Every structure is written in structure tokens, then in C-alpha cells.
Amino acid sequence: MTWLVAGLLILAALSGLLVVITRDPRRQVYALAGNGLVLGLLFLALEAPDVALSEIAVGTAVTPFLFLVALAAIATDRVGR
Amino acid sequence: MSVRLRLVVLILALLALAPAVAHVALALPGFGAPISPYGQAVNALLPELRHVTNMVAAVNFDVRGIDSLGEECMLLCAVTGATVLLRGARGESGAERAGHVPGRPVIPRADATVLTCRIAATLTLLLGLSVVLHGMTTPGGGFQGGVIIASGLLLLYLGEGYAVWRALVRGPVLALLEGGGALLYVLAAALPLAMGRPALENILPLGTLKDLYSGGLMIVVNAAVALSVTGSFGLLLLEFMEETRAPDHDSVPDEEGR
Amino acid sequence: MSALPWFVAAWLFGIGLYGLATSRHAVHLVGCLTVCQSATYVLLLGLGFVDGAGPPIFYDHPPGTPAVDPIVQALVLTDIVVGAAVSALLLAVAVQVQKRRHTLDPQVLRPLRPPESTPERSSR
Numbered sequence: 001m002t003w004l005v006a007g008l009l010i011l012a013a014l015s016g017l018l019v020v021i022t023r024d025p026r027r028q029v030y031a032l033a034g035n036g037l038v039l040g041l042l043f044l045a046l047e048a049p050d051v052a053l054s055e056i057a058v059g060t061a062v063t064p065f066l067f068l069v070a071l072a073a074i075a076t077d078r079v080g081r
Numbered sequence: 082m083s084v085r086l087r088l089v090v091l092i093l094a095l096l097a098l099a100p101a102v103a104h105v106a107l108a109l110p111g112f113g114a115p116i117s118p119y120g121q122a123v124n125a126l127l128p129e130l131r132h133v134t135n136m137v138a139a140v141n142f143d144v145r146g147i148d149s150l151g152e153e154c155m156l157l158c159a160v161t162g163a164t165v166l167l168r169g170a171r172g173e174s175g176a177e178r179a180g181h182v183p184g185r186p187v188i189p190r191a192d193a194t195v196l197t198c199r200i201a202a203t204l205t206l207l208l209g210l211s212v213v214l215h216g217m218t219t220p221g222g223g224f225q226g227g228v229i230i231a232s233g234l235l236l237l238y239l240g241e242g243y244a245v246w247r248a249l250v251r252g253p254v255l256a257l258l259e260g261g262g263a264l265l266y267v268l269a270a271a272l273p274l275a276m277g278r279p280a281l282e283n284i285l286p287l288g289t290l291k292d293l294y295s296g297g298l299m300i301v302v303n304a305a306v307a308l309s310v311t312g313s314f315g316l317l318l319l320e321f322m323e324e325t326r327a328p329d330h331d332s333v334p335d336e337e338g339r
Numbered sequence: 340m341s342a343l344p345w346f347v348a349a350w351l352f353g354i355g356l357y358g359l360a361t362s363r364h365a366v367h368l369v370g371c372l373t374v375c376q377s378a379t380y381v382l383l384l385g386l387g388f389v390d391g392a393g394p395p396i397f398y399d400h401p402p403g404t405p406a407v408d409p410i411v412q413a414l415v416l417t418d419i420v421v422g423a424a425v426s427a428l429l430l431a432v433a434v435q436v437q438k439r440r441h442t443l444d445p446q447v448l449r450p451l452r453p454p455e456s457t458p459e460r461s462s463r
Contacts, residue, residue, distance in 0.1 A: 001112050001341060009347045012381060016351045016374045020358035025366040032370050039377055043415075046384045047394040047407045049220035050137040051415050053212065055380070057225060058423045061232040062314055063373065066321055066423075070366060070430040073324035074437045076180045084361055084446065091360045095353055102349045111341030113390035120387060120408030124395055128402035136395035136409035137416060145413065152417040159424040163431040170435055219398050224420045291398060310420060317427045324434055 008042040015039075025071055033064040132287040133296040138222045142299040142306070146281040149302075150266055153309060157263050160313040167320045179243035180325045190242065198240025205233035213307040217296040223303045227310025234315055238322070246322075255315040262309025269301045344385030351378035365433040365443040369426055376422050380415050387411035 015035040022028040036059020043052040082090075110116050127139045141149050181187065213226030238246040273282040285297035294300065351374055358371030387408030393400060395409035437443055 001343065006343060009343055009381070012377070013347045013350050016377060017354050019374050020354050020371050023363070023367060025364050025370070028367055028370045032373065035374070035377065039380065042381070043384060046388050047392065048137075048384055048387075048412045048415070049394050049396065050135070050222065050225065051380070051384065051412050051419065053220055053225040054228065054416050054419045057228040057232055058419050061235065062228055062318075063423050063426060065232075065235055066317065066427050066430055067366060067370065069318075069321040069325060070434055072180075073321065073434050074366070074443065075182055076325050077434075077437050078441075079182050084363075087360045088357075091356060095356070106342050106345035106349060109342070109345055109386075112344050112385055113341065113388055115389045115408065116386055117408055117410065120395075120410045123409050124406045125403070128397050134396055134398045134402075136397070136406070137412045140409050140413035141417060144410075149417060152421050155421050156424050159421070159428045163424075163428045166428075166431040166435055170438060220394070220396060222416075224416055228420060228423075313424060317424065321427070321430070321434075 002045075005042070005045050008038065008045050011038045012042050025067070029064045029067045029071070032067065033060045036060040036063065128290065131283070131296055131299070132290050133217045133299065134291055135217055135219060135222070137220075138216050138299065138303065139296070141222065141224075142296075142302040143281070143283070146302060147270065149306070150270055150281075153263055153266055153306065156309065156313050157259065160259065160317055163317060164320050167324055171323065178326060190240070195240045198236050202233050202236035202240060205236055206230055209233060209311075213303065214293060216303045216307075217299060218291055218293070223306030223308075224310055227307045228314055230307075230311045231314030231318065234318060238318075243322070243326070250315065250319055252316065252319055255312045255319060257312070258308045259312030259316060260309075262305045262307070262312060265305035265308065266302060269298060269305060273298075344381060344388075348378045348382035348385065351375070351381060363444050363446060365436060365445065366430065368445070369429045369433065372429070373422070373426055376418075380419065383411040383415050 012035070015031065015038045019028060019031045019035050022031045036055060039059060040052045040056035043055055115121060123136055123140060123144065127136055127144070128134060131139050131143060133139045209226045209228075209230035211226075212221035212229055213223055216222030216226065234246075234250055237249060241249070270281045273284050274280050276284065278284065281298065281302075283297040283299070285301070287297045288295040296303075355371050355373075355375030355378065358374065359368060362368040362371060387410070389405060389407045392405035392407045395406040395412065397404070397406070433443060436448070440448060442448060
């Protein structure tokens with residue numbers, strides 16, 4: 001195992017921890033995007049460019065955006081009543 | 082159950098499982114040793130059998146094509162479920178105005194943002210198309226390309242604002258893409274059956290290795306997946322965005338009738 | 340050292356479970372679920388990795404050069420895309436819970452019961 005892969009694995013473990021312990025959902029979105037980016041780089045290091053492409057598009061763009069919009073919808077609902 | 086009790090139960094369960102997990106992890110072959118002969122067989126055989134260079138796409142669209150059809154159906158079901166949940170409670174009418182939380186300032190977009198987003202959105206859409214088209218030769222394919230195209234739609238929203246975005250991105254078109262892609266996949270699987278061959282058997286000419294046209298029927302399946310994933314994620318983004326629009330008065334009352 | 344990926348996968352799954360058990364916000368809960376999912380990606384891709392091998396794409400190097408396992412990559416690839424759609428479905432459920440019950444705390448949410456005390460309540 002190269003140091004690159006080992007370091008990225010440790011980073012993935014830490015960023016996963018960060019996602020869980022960030023209790024405020026609005027901040028968690030950014031932790032989630034960071035986790036997606038780290039996982040994408042890890043998959044690239046694991047010789048899986050297809051998966052890395054998919055993870056970076058889904059994990060850093062689409063999923064965090066869906067979370068943000070869901071939070072916006074929830075905030076709109078809380079204000080509306 | 083209180084949080085503390087749940088935590089205690091979880092810790093007890095994890096403590097009970099930990100030795101088993103450690104045992105399995107230490108018994109697995111070390112990282113970097115090949116464990117499955119199938120993957121190596123695919124690498125050795127498929128470039129010649131299917132005339133494609135991207136083995137991951139070949140596995141997805143040919144070797145486990147029926148399995149991918151199942152995944153495609155899961156995608157369709159999840160997106161349909163989310164759409165029904167959101168639209169069912171919200172109503173079909175579309176306000177063209179974004180909702181606004183009172184007390185939060187609305188900052189107008191800078192011209193630089195609009196310009197950057199227009200350029201970046203075009204480039205992202207082109208990149209997505211390129212990733213889809215080169216799915217059989219270089220990293221990419223329908224799943225990734227579809228998501229990239231859908232995330233290009235986000236940049237359109239960022240640059241143009243809610244009203245223009247709603248005018249550009251049409252729900253029925255996205256729904257048509259999504260369902261049409263799934264239907265195309267089913268047809269690609271069923272056509273060989275109608276000819277008395279196994280489902281998804283490659284009935285088109287295979288093309289040449291490293292060419293844009295390589296892989297025969299896989300190209301059709303790849304295009305079907307690309308259409309479906311683009312439609313699915315576009316529709317998801319649209320439905321969630323609709324949730325944040327200015328409230329109108331035809332929404333369904335909640336449990337307390339409010 | 341060579342068992343590190345398996346322990347990272349187990350850690351990600353365990354920490355995700357911890358988040359699921361202690362979450363006080365439904366949206367946070369969906370985020371923890373994606374961490375649990377990422378454990379399977381790390382495990383599968385780690386299993387498919389071969390030392391000194393290239394990616395399973397024979398465009399730049401000829402077929403026959405050593406390459407990592409493409410099958411686990413295909414599994415993970417579709418799972419990421421479908422998993423995102425499932426997360427979206429769960430977020431849609433969370434938005435509906437907020438609209439109907441006005442809270443997203445799993446501790447506060449009570450099971451659905453037939454209306455007894457308020458007969459004028461909407462039947463929907």
C-alpha cells in the first residue's frame with residue numbers, strides 16, 4: 001500500500017467522522033461535500049476513475065445541493081407558519 | 082427510547098460485533114492481493130469479445146446488463162416516489178417566484194457571477210455529453226455523464242435565478258427523458274428476446290476497438306442510462322427547488338388542519 | 340497495515356450507525372446514512388485493488404496489462420448513483436414530516452395515531 005492510499009483512507013475515516021459529529025444540518029452539508037471529495041480522490045488513487053467521476057459528481061455537487069434545498073424547504077415551512 | 086438508552090444498546094451491540102469484525106478484517110486477504118478470478122477474466126477476455134476498452138462499462142452494460150436494468154428500475158422508483166411525495170402535497174400549480182425567508186437580505190447577482198455561470202454551465206453540459214459518448218472507450222458512461230449534465234442544470238440556476246431557471250427546465254421534458262430512457266433500456270433487453278436470442282444479447286455490429294462506435298448494443302444501453310439518469314436527477318433537483326418557491330394556497334393541510 | 344482499508348470501512352459503518360442512533364434531526368440522519376453507504380464503497384473498491392495494476396481501461400495501455408478488478412467498480416458505480424436517488428427520497432420524506440408534524444426531531448415525533456380528540460381534523 002502506498003502512503004497516498006493510506007493517507008486518503010485515514011482522511012476518509014476522519015471526514016466520515018466529521019459528517020456524523022457535525023450536528024447542525026446546515027454545516028453538515030459542507031462536511032458531506034468534503035467527504036464526497038475525499039472519497040472521490042481515494043477512488044482515483046484506487047485506480048477507479050469511473051467511480052471517482054461518479055462520486056465527485058454525486059458526492060460533491062448533487063447530494064449536497066439536494067440537502068441544501070431540502071433545508072431551504074424546511075426553513076420556508078418553519079417561517080410560513 | 083431515550084438517546085442515552087439507545088446509545089447504550091448500540092455500544093453493547095458494537096462491542097459484541099467488534100471481535101467478529103476484527104477477525105474477518107484480519108482474515109481477509111491483504112490489501113492489494115487479487116481475490117476474484119472473475120474480474121481478471123473480464124479484463125483478459127472482454128476487449129476481444131466486445132471490442133470495448135472500458136471494462137467497467139462493459140461489465141455494467143453487458144456482463145451484468147440485467148442487473149443494471151434492476152438498478153435502473155430502482156432509480157426510477159426512488160425518483161417517482163420522491164416526486165409523488167413532494168408534488169402530491171404541494172399541488173401541480175407552479176408559482177414563478179422563489180420563496181424568501183423574511184429578514185434575510187436578497188443580494189442581487191453580480192454580472193461576473195452570471196457570466197461565469199453561463200460559461201461554466203455550457204462547459205459542464207459539454208463535458209457531460211462527452212463523458213456519455215466516450216463511455217465505451219475512456220472513463221465515463223451513462224451513469225456519470227447523466228449526473229454531470231444534471232449538475233450543469235444547477236449552474237444554470239445559480240446564474241439565471243429561479244424564474245428563468247423554471248422557464249428553461251421543464252418538468253414534463255425531464256420526466257419524458259427519465260421514463261423514455263428506462264423504456265429504451267427495456268426495449269434493448271427485449272429485442273433480442275423477440276428474435277429468439279437471450280435478453281440483451283449483442284445483436285448490433287460490434288464496431289472497432291477504441292472507436293466512438295464500439296460495443297454494439299452497449300451504446301444503446303449506455304444512451305438509455307444517460308437519458309434516464311439525466312431526467313431523474315434533473316427532476317429531483319426541480320422538485321426540491323419547487324418546495325422552496327413562494328407559498329400559494331392550494332397546498333394540502335397538515336395533520337392539525339393548518 | 341494491509342488490513343487498514345477493512346478497518347476504515349468498519350469504522351465508517353460504525354460511526355454512521357452511531358450518528359443514526361443519536362441523531363436529533365432527520366436531515367442529519369440522512370447524512371449519517373450516506374456515511375454508512377460510503378463504508379461499502381471503500382470495502383468493495385479495496386477488495387478489488389491489485390498492487391501495481393492500472394485502471395481497467397485499455398485505451399492507453401494494451402489489453403493484457405495488469406488491471407484492478409472491474410466488477411466491484413461497476414457495482415460501486417451504479418450504487419453511488421442509485422444511492423443518491425434514495426437519499427433524495429428520504430429527504431423528500433423529511434420535508435413532508437416537517438410540513439405535517441412541524442418537527443424533525445425523531446425524539447419528539449410520536450407514532451401516527453387515529454384522530455380521537457380533534458374530530459374536525461382533516462382526514463388527509
